[in-house]
Amino acid sequence: MSTSSEHVAHHFPDLETQAHAARLGMWLFLATEILLFAGLFTAYALYRMLFPSAFAGASGLIDTRMGALNTVVLITSSLTVALAYHFSRQGRGRAAAALLLATIALAGVFLVVKYVEYAHHIGAGHLPGRYYRYPALDVPGAAMFFTLYFLMTGLHGIHVVAGMGVLAWLAAGAWRGSYGGEYSTPLELGGMYWHLVDLVWIFLFPLLYLI
């Protein structure tokens, strides 16, 4: 088990101050992530306002069951990350590593479901912009819906992949016993990132799949 002093950078008086600063820095990063996604949500809101019936029709082309399944998968993966941090704080690094691996597996399930959806939409011609080929819903605005669908879920998917990398690195550290009751800051911050990925999906799911 590591002692507290080896984790404290020389410009911090103690571990608690350092953890406080790290947490605040992570929130600042997450704020930029929120604003990054906010640009796409604003585009969605604008085009939904301009093309209400086209958006309603195009949204009907997306399989709600797939989105609901992925919502449950991501929420559960948030739980496993939260529990991993909890067990890491109790010094149970192996349990934390196992929970992080479960999180990565759930993220894999999410991506597989996403792949099935993408393959269906690409095959059916539900494509962005001028590549949109779907005669049954040939109205202005439908192509824009799928532009936003692919942009929003694509950017979110990139975050999922990045998060899987972070979680794998954390799982290796937790397995080696690098984290413990007094120092689990990397696990806490990585977990916050993963929860943000979940947060974004909590808004993407109703907006794209449900209404």
Next chain:
Amino acid sequence: MSAPPLDDHPVPHRGGVGRYLAVWAALIAFTAVTVAAARLQLPGGWALAVALAIAAVKSALVALFFMHLWDHGGANRLVLATSLFFVALLMGLVLADNATRFPLANPPTEATLRFMPPGPDPVAPAPPARR
């Protein structure tokens, strides 16, 4: 020096596993509720309002308990609130701009396409021929 105590002094195990499981169960339940509410086909803007309200509750649960804002307040909450304020500013001003424009100054929509001259769009390039 009488510095105030750090506002987020760790209280990590308040509730512990049980609290995380309860939050998870609530999130799953709200997911079922939002799917069921969408099935109801509520009139007008109510479907959107209900879906966004449920999403807001779910995200509040995630932020407060999974991301520990319940225990770590202070500056962390301020950062999140500030970012949400700027999200509201961005979305509100963009929507207010386009909603109050002379209609033909917006991209051609369902409401204004009937005012467009017949024939190919004079501004946007023609879509490529179907291959």
